[in-house]
Amino acid sequence: MNAFDRYAPFIQDFIYSHDWESLRSIQVAAADAIFNTQDNVLLTASTASGKTEAAFFPILTEFWEKPPASVGALYIGPLKALINDQFVRLNDLCEEADIPVWHWHGDVSQSHKAKLIKKPSGILQITPESLEALLIHKHMAIPRMFCDLRYVVIDEVHSLMRGDRGGQTLCLIERLSRMAGVQPRRIGLSATIGDPERTGAFLSQGTGRDCVIPRFEEPRRVWRISMEHFYNSGPQAQQRGFESMGPQEAEVLASERIEAAAPTALPADTQGMRHSGQPTQEERRQRRKRAQGKATSGNRCTSSAPEGEVDIPRAAEQALLNPTDTAPDNADPGMGYIFEHTRGRKCLVFANSREEAEAVCSMLRSYCESRHEPDRFLIHHGNLSASLRETAEELMRDEEQAQTTVTTSTL
The missing domain is CATH 3.40.50.300 (P-loop containing nucleotide triphosphate hydrolases)
Structure with missing residues (x-):
């Protein structure tokens, strides 16, 4: 049976x-x-x-x-x-x-x-x-x-x-x-x-x-991970402040070459990198253009998985990272990035403490207010009443809702 x-x-x-x-x-x-x-x-x-x-x-x-x-x-x-x-x-x-x-x-x-x-x-x-x-x-x-x-x-x-x-x-x-x-x-x-x-x-x-401990074969999955760095102090923060007052695209801040046994050609998009690791404005513009080109071509590609594996169509990975909103001109770089990339998406933002979760959520809500947009940010931590936490949980479970919850380890 x-x-x-x-x-x-x-x-x-x-x-x-x-x-x-x-x-x-x-x-x-x-x-x-x-x-x-x-x-x-x-x-x-x-x-x-x-x-x-x-x-x-x-x-x-x-x-x-x-x-x-x-x-x-x-x-x-x-x-x-x-x-x-x-x-x-x-x-x-x-x-x-x-x-x-x-x-x-x-x-x-x-x-x-x-x-x-x-x-x-x-x-x-x-x-x-x-x-x-x-x-x-x-x-x-x-x-x-x-x-x-x-x-x-x-x-x-x-x-x-x-x-x-x-x-x-x-x-x-x-x-x-x-x-x-x-x-x-x-x-x-x-x-x-x-x-x-x-x-x-x-x-x-x-x-x-x-x-x-049952053993079984799991279907293969694709996980897409993006990492962005934002600095509140130090020379990197000052450099960003000189370039623009608004939120900036995350950049490579340092470059180190490791000698190999045999010389290999560097990827094309690193040939023009300055020794400091800081790309010029023109290089950033070219990089975005190439990424958009790859995303467009990726939509036309199909994949065929080997027998016994799940066939996963290739996604426009860069399109997944494209902004869906615009932060206010004076926005904090990190908070501005979160604001711009969470509209229309179901997201979780983890903070290190309840106080930090409240501060982050308040700042993101203020951006909505300054942009005359409806509030799309929820809060969840242990100091809140049960009704507020359960409301956030219900909205995150709702497939038709696309909101962002700022939380501690309670989620």
Whole structure:
């Protein structure tokens, strides 16, 4: 029996209703590992590869066949925003099967939590910190809430290995298991990592179970990365100020030649570079002209991938970096670049602190005001009210919205 036939009917209907032509490799591999073993499972794959569905399709099938007498699966996520997003996704999946999905963190209402305590069932989504608070403040209710706990799903497990938070999370899971008298299987979801065996060993610590790490082929993807440098002080900032008062195109600020065993010709667009590494205005103009020419010709090119690989049409890469707006004349170079390249696009801007996120967002909003444009910038960090953060999350999930969110590590 293949994975699709093994799934519960409501999951098959979900797949059909969402026009899936086939299951992804990770979903097939996860179904085999979860259905046919009693081991822990580690699923590693790139972003947006279907890891959540891969883990929960088999779990929900089991719940549909044999409903748990308490919370049956505990989902642990590192961020409130991630839990909120997964709450929406799992609710959509579980609604037809009448399998409740609960979430528990500092922004969740007390009435929602009280309903769970009164009638524990289905799936509970929680952060490590909220799990610790639950064990401390509701310890008398733990045996009844989790007496039939079968699975613990840990999302972004690679992020928990970077510090003490990961060890603390495993301690909390073990403490919960002992209080409830259960031995749930652990399923870890992780981005692609270099040493999955070490992560699998970390995931299975203290369980007495082996860890299955499914191997499968992922389709190749193309990631386009652009790096720009902006200086607030030093000779580079002064030089830019002399050239223009407005935001400037990022430039090569230094050039170093490394001697090779045999002489090779330099690329054509570096032949006229001065020794200082600073191109002239004419050189910049020629460079932009050549880039536009490449982008135009790239639209006419087609690609044919080798057998077994995904055929990805060549994109006009330079067109992806072209400005879609114009910053005010007195704009900060870095903020001006962000302003000019985010209009009509869904973007995230990460800041190092809450204060910096507020300052960046305020500055970008002031540019909108000076240009008589509607505000297209959102803010997201831990000091904001839950309603403001959730509004930003909903707008970023909306495919028809093209807004930019300035955030800290909360997203």
